[in-house]
Amino acid sequence: MSLPVETDRLTKRYGELVAVDEVTLTVRPGEIYGFLGPNGAGKTTTLRMLLGLVRASSGSVRLLGSAPGSPGHLERVGALIEGPGFWPYLSGRDNLKVLARYAKVGASDVDRVLDLVDLTDRAGDRYRTYSLGMKQRLGVAAALLKDPRLLILDEPTNGLDPAGMADMRALIRKLGADGCTVLLSSHLLSEVQQICDRVAVIAKGRIVAESTVAELRGDVRVKVVADPLPLAAETARALLGADKVAVEDGALALDLEPAHAGRVNRELVTAGVNVTEIRPLERDLEQVFFELTGQGEGNVG
Numbered sequence: 118m119s120l121p122v123e124t125d126r127l128t129k130r131y132g133e134l135v136a137v138d139e140v141t142l143t144v145r146p147g148e149i150y151g152f153l154g155p156n157g158a159g160k161t162t163t164l165r166m167l168l169g170l171v172r173a174s175s176g177s178v179r180l181l182g183s184a185p186g187s188p189g190h191l192e193r194v195g196a197l198i199e200g201p202g203f204w205p206y207l208s209g210r211d212n213l214k215v216l217a218r219y220a221k222v223g224a225s226d227v228d229r230v231l232d233l234v235d236l237t238d239r240a241g242d243r244y245r246t247y248s249l250g251m252k253q254r255l256g257v258a259a260a261l262l263k264d265p266r267l268l269i270l271d272e273p274t275n276g277l278d279p280a281g282m283a284d285m286r287a288l289i290r291k292l293g294a295d296g297c298t299v300l301l302s303s304h305l306l307s308e309v310q311q312i313c314d315r316v317a318v319i320a321k322g323r324i325v326a327e328s329t330v331a332e333l334r335g336d337v338r339v340k341v342v343a344d345p346l347p348l349a350a351e352t353a354r355a356l357l358g359a360d361k362v363a364v365e366d367g368a369l370a371l372d373l374e375p376a377h378a379g380r381v382n383r384e385l386v387t388a389g390v391n392v393t394e395i396r397p398l399e400r401d402l403e404q405v406f407f408e409l410t411g412q413g414e415g416n417v418g
């Protein structure tokens with residue numbers, strides 16, 4: 118089965134500026150993949166190259182096994198890159214009907230996608246009366262008309278209020294659960310953290326990390342608050358090995374998959390240790406981003 122997205126040293130130069138610098142990434146079937154980076158990092162340019170909207174200076178792209186410009190390249194690919202161009206005085210449904218004619222899909226598909234994005238109740242209202250969140254969801258609906266196997270979304274929650282963002286996240290999760298592969302860009306750490314399986318971090322045109330969100334945060338450590346601490350440390354060292362056990366801020370920090378915490382807890386209790394807290398010790402994605410790029414602060418934009 119061909120991969121939804123494969124790029125090899127994809128590069129875009131604008132004169133002296135290298136906007137995208139040898140970006141190599143792979144999106145696997147069924148995953149929700151986040152493309153995370155601050156404004157100007159090269160996210161949109163990369164997504165535009167994937168879709169053949171911008172010609173790469175060098176490197177290559179394959180979407181669902183085919184290269185830009187080859188026949189059927191975007192047949193099963195839906196995308197929302199710029200704010201979608203809808204007619205303000207037409208209803209949401211009529212806007213989609215126009216697009217459905219261009220996409221050569223039937224009217225039943227219009228109802229299907231309206232339902233998917235939860236706009237059926239407001240489908241008869243004029244587009245200009247929609248909230249920003251509804252406009253974005255109609256944009257996603259338009260991208261879904263072709264029943265895509267791959268959906269590419271550029272900053273899908275940008276500018277939305279918290280409720281609109283939550284709706285969009287729920288929609289993306291639903292699409293992922295239905296088997297659609299989703300590649301989305303974002304400058305918001307929290308967003309990527311909440312919905313993505315894997316993430317590529319891009320800064321100044323270069324990929325600085327590609328991994329699962331869990332790996333990126335390094336949440337393979339467990340914090341244990343226990344008393345007496347020396348006995349707890351000794352017991353944990355005997356169980357896991359000395360190199361896996363540290364004492365930090367009056368608690369144990371264990372190099373341990375959180376799933377194995379129960380076993381450690383049992384051993385500590387058996388040894389006569391009183392365990393009052395045991396939880397995964399996660400690095401904040403923001404901190405990780407700062408370490409990778411030297412930029413940070415709430416959102417990375």
Ligand SMILES: Nc1ncnc2c1ncn2[C@@H]1O[C@H](COP(=O)(O)OP(=O)(O)OP(=O)(O)O)[C@@H](O)[C@H]1O
Pocket residue numbers: 131134136154155156157158159160161162163304
């Ligand atoms: N057509 C163009 N001509 C010259 N420079 C461009 C062009 N398009 C983008 N750039 C530059 O390339 C760099 C990457 O831009 P890009 O829009 O891909 O970033 P981004 O990560 O998507 O950021 P944003 O979230 O702000 O869109 C920026 O420095 C931008 O100014």
